[in-house]
Amino acid sequence: xxRYILRRLLHGIxxxxxVTIIVFVVTRMVGDPVKVMLPxxxxxxxxxxxxxxxxxxxxxxxxxxxxxxxxxxxDFGDSLWQHRPAMEIVFEKLPLTLVLTAVGIGLxxxxxxxxxxxxxxxxxxxxxxxxxxxxxIGLSVPQFWLGLLFIVVFAxxxxxLPTSGTATIxxxxxxxxxxxxxxxxxxxMIVRSSMIDExxxxxxxxxxxxxxPFLRVVGLHALRNxxxxxxxxxxxxxxxxxxxxxxxxxxxxxxxGLGLTAIQAIEREDLILLQAIVxxxxxxxxxxxxxxxxxxxxxxxxxxxx
Amino acid sequence: xxxxxxxSKMLSGRWQDRLRGLRSLTQELWRDKAGFIGMLLIAALxxxxxxxxxxxxxxxxxxxxxxxxKPPAWSAQGTWNHILGTDHLGRDVLSRLIYGSRVSLLVGxxxxxxxxxxxxxxxxxxGYRGGRTDSIIMRWIxxxxxxxxxxxxxIILAVIGPSMITVIIVLSLNGWMVYGRMTRSAVLAVRQxxxxxxxxxxxxxxxxxxxxxxLPNLTSPLLTLAILEFARIVLAEAALSFLGxxxxxxxxxxxxxxxxxxxxxxxxxWLVTMPGIAISITVLxxxxxxxxxxxxxxxxxxxxxxxxxxxxxxxxxxxxxx
Numbered sequence: 019x020x021r022y023i024l025r026r027l028l029h030g031i032x033x034x035x036x037v038t039i040i041v042f043v044v045t046r047m048v049g050d051p052v053k054v055m056l057p058x059x060x061x062x063x064x065x066x067x068x069x070x071x072x073x074x075x076x077x078x079x080x081x082x083x084x085x086x087x088x089x090x091x092x093d094f095g096d097s098l099w100q101h102r103p104a105m106e107i108v109f110e111k112l113p114l115t116l117v118l119t120a121v122g123i124g125l126x127x128x129x130x131x132x133x134x135x136x137x138x139x140x141x142x143x144x145x146x147x148x149x150x151x152x153x154x155i156g157l158s159v160p161q162f163w164l165g166l167l168f169i170v171v172f173a174x175x176x177x178x179l180p181t182s183g184t185a186t187i188x189x190x191x192x193x194x195x196x197x198x199x200x201x202x203x204x205x206x207m208i209v210r211s212s213m214i215d216e217x218x219x220x221x222x223x224x225x226x227x228x229x230x231p232f233l234r235v236v237g238l239h240a241l242r243n244x245x246x247x248x249x250x251x252x253x254x255x256x257x258x259x260x261x262x263x264x265x266x267x268x269x270x271x272x273x274x275g276l277g278l279t280a281i282q283a284i285e286r287e288d289l290i291l292l293q294a295i296v297x298x299x300x301x302x303x304x305x306x307x308x309x310x311x312x313x314x315x316x317x318x319x320x321x322x323x324x
Numbered sequence: 325x326x327x328x329x330x331x332s333k334m335l336s337g338r339w340q341d342r343l344r345g346l347r348s349l350t351q352e353l354w355r356d357k358a359g360f361i362g363m364l365l366i367a368a369l370x371x372x373x374x375x376x377x378x379x380x381x382x383x384x385x386x387x388x389x390x391x392x393x394k395p396p397a398w399s400a401q402g403t404w405n406h407i408l409g410t411d412h413l414g415r416d417v418l419s420r421l422i423y424g425s426r427v428s429l430l431v432g433x434x435x436x437x438x439x440x441x442x443x444x445x446x447x448x449x450x451g452y453r454g455g456r457t458d459s460i461i462m463r464w465i466x467x468x469x470x471x472x473x474x475x476x477x478x479i480i481l482a483v484i485g486p487s488m489i490t491v492i493i494v495l496s497l498n499g500w501m502v503y504g505r506m507t508r509s510a511v512l513a514v515r516q517x518x519x520x521x522x523x524x525x526x527x528x529x530x531x532x533x534x535x536x537x538x539l540p541n542l543t544s545p546l547l548t549l550a551i552l553e554f555a556r557i558v559l560a561e562a563a564l565s566f567l568g569x570x571x572x573x574x575x576x577x578x579x580x581x582x583x584x585x586x587x588x589x590x591x592x593x594w595l596v597t598m599p600g601i602a603i604s605i606t607v608l609x610x611x612x613x614x615x616x617x618x619x620x621x622x623x624x625x626x627x628x629x630x631x632x633x634x635x636x637x638x639x640x641x642x643x644x645x646x
């Protein structure tokens with residue numbers, strides 16, 4: 019077990035190393051950071067001074083070593099847009115993204131279990147077919163558009179909920195729902211299919227035959243065995259939410275988390291802040307991956323041997 | 325002479341076989357109503373994309389400032405000249421939708437082709453060669469899957485600058501791993517079978533074994549995967565264009581149109597709604613076809629369907645008292 023976690027940690031460090039190298043290569047060698055970040059009318063002297071400030075006038079290997087040192091110390095430099103350390107901005111915005119993700123994923127998870135089980139009890143029945151159909155629609159609707167529809171209906175037409183901001187609990191309802199629904203569609207499908215598989219197993223028949231109550235058989239025995247693929251997907255969706263959906267949802271609702279900040283950094287051509295965000299999210303993703311692997315071994319003791 | 329006649333007979337026989345196969349396939353498609361509707365919608369979309377200049381009532385880029393923000397034809401101030409209304413520059417929404425289908429389908433097809441080809445080749449290499457090739461490729465895939473793909477895409481788009489080509493490159497870079505994993509596991513399963521071993525013993529070269537004996541067995545799962553990926557790519561392109569990192573203004577894209585409509589969301593609901601509906605219908609159609617494909621390419625599912633059909637027939641027979 020300890021060695022397994024150690025191996026996963028090592029792989030995580032390799033991934034983070036890879037991300038850092040790619041960020042370095044893309045920003046310094048593919049593109050020209052000075053051209054991206056300075057205005058077009060900047061003079062040659064300004065360019066040279068800026069190059070010197072970023073250390074771009076030195077050999078690429080020296081730059082690389084410097085960069086790795088900065089990354090190790092979590093020091094990416096000052097954001098060009100806000101004139102303060104980039105990591106400070108990241109730590110300020112990160113909690114908001116985490117809250118949004120937690121609300122979205124939590125909502126999807128809590129709803130998907132009962133819906134998926136109800137659909138799985140009678141495969142091919144009315145409730146099953148309608149669940150599958152609604153999930154298919156949920157999978158097909160673009161998330162940003164769903165958010166805008168919510169704004170049109172609940173904020174513009176009905177005036178029930180605010181469209182943007184973070185002041186009260188009511189502010190998180192629409193972004194949270196937008197985050198949750200596509201995830202819910204995918205989760206319901208996987209709960210349904212793995213429950214159908216489990217309910218066809220013989221131990222379920224045995225359970226009924228022994229006189230164990232229906233709820234106990236389905237909710238305890240079958241659900242526990244069906245939970246591995248569900249847990250896998252929950253982990254994946256959490257990663258996707260932090261490193262993907264959050265960008266879209268936060269842009270739609272002006273939710274000032276990391277995702278929106280990343281888009282703003284691109285608009286303001288602030289590569290330093292963008293680097294810091296990409297690196298932090300990569301670390302977060304790797305950490306979630308490791309937690310997921312540990313969670314598997316808790317759910318399924320058979321995996322502990324591997 | 326005789327030989328030529330013989331081979332032509334063979335050829336026509338093979339064509340008849342194919343035709344029969346196609347007919348039974350369409351019959352099966354007809355039986356699955358959802359899949360049939362999906363296929364019809366995709367055909368209509370393809371037609372729309374190809375014949376866009378003929379179908380579009382207006383030039384999608386033509387501005388008409390006197391007819392700004394006209395609502396759709398069925399509402400009070402709408403005109404039949406602009407069936408789905410106009411945007412803030414007086415451009416015809418319907419025409420923009422019709423032209424926008426080109427971008428979605430083109431990006432989807434390009435990314436699926438590039439990522440699919442690369443992924444399948446990598447998967448075949450890993451599965452067939454095994455050993456060190458396998459472990460290197462799989463380590464690469466594992467590492468890239470653990471990457472936060474979209475954020476790296478953001479950095480690339482920020483540095484290189486957004487365009488249709490960059491979108492295709494970025495989405496392909498992020499999407500090939502699924503094909504690689506699936507191909508590899510399928511190759512590992514097929515490799516153990518007797519016919520692959522026989523082909524190797526007979527002395528077939530590696531590429532013949534791979535392309536003639538192994539690859540055809542992977543066709544249906546790969547096709548299903550490619551269709552599902554197509555749906556995902558259409559959504560991803562729309563999202564990138566919505567964020568301003570995809571297709572750029574003179575060109576049209578559904579995601580881009582939603583983004584421009586967003587600024588007029590309080591006054592002109594149709595600007596956001598119409599392109600969104602177009603994206604949803606496209607993706608839904610593709611998903612419907614994909615789930616039908618999964619059903620018919622899975623022998624277990626087919627057996628279940630067959631059993632269900634027999635049960636219905638029996639019940640009917642009993643009911644009529646025969």
